[in-house]
Amino acid sequence: MKIYKGVAAGLAAAMVLVSVPATAAGGMGQAEKLRRLDIMLMVTGLRCRSTADNFNSEYGRFTTAHLQTLNAASNELKADYARRYGAAGANRALDKLSVQMANQYGQGHPWLSCHQLKQVAGSLAQMRGVQPLVAAADELLDTSGPRQLAWLAK
Numbered sequence: 001m002k003i004y005k006g007v008a009a010g011l012a013a014a015m016v017l018v019s020v021p022a023t024a025a026g027g028m029g030q031a032e033k034l035r036r037l038d039i040m041l042m043v044t045g046l047r048c049r050s051t052a053d054n055f056n057s058e059y060g061r062f063t064t065a066h067l068q069t070l071n072a073a074s075n076e077l078k079a080d081y082a083r084r085y086g087a088a089g090a091n092r093a094l095d096k097l098s099v100q101m102a103n104q105y106g107q108g109h110p111w112l113s114c115h116q117l118k119q120v121a122g123s124l125a126q127m128r129g130v131q132p133l134v135a136a137a138d139e140l141l142d143t144s145g146p147r148q149l150a151w152l153a154k
Contacts (some may be wrong), residue, residue, distance in 0.1 A: 034073035048114035055118035061125035
């Protein structure tokens with residue numbers, strides 16, 4: 001737990017400096033980022049569950065700590081899709097997003113190991129507020145290549 005507290009404190013301090021607009025470049029808004037972050041952690045958690053770095057308990061703490069935020073993001077995304085595609089189209093679009101994310105992360109995160117994802121999930125579980133989660137999603141969902149996360153313990 002000591003490592004997680006240090007990682008979470010460092011991440012929280014780093015995230016305070018980040019200001020994220022409601023809609024980022026490419027049109028992905030906050031709600032979609034949070035939904036994608038949740039799906040990424042869920043899918044990679046399932047993949048890592050049979051390893052020494054099973055992080056299902058850390059993921060469970062993350063979802064418990066942020067249940068209200070994650071549900072609000074999901075509802076906001078669904079409402080946005082309903083405005084754009086109609087009620088039936090919204091369900092199809094959300095299903096498509098979930099399948100796309102499952103396919104994308106089914107073989108693991110492109111640049112984080114199960115051990116690192118366990119640390120990430122533990123850190124995210126200790127964060128408070130929407131903006132730190134959105135900023136973390138920006139970093140963790142970036143597919144441009146491996147990066148060094150300053151807040152991730154070695």
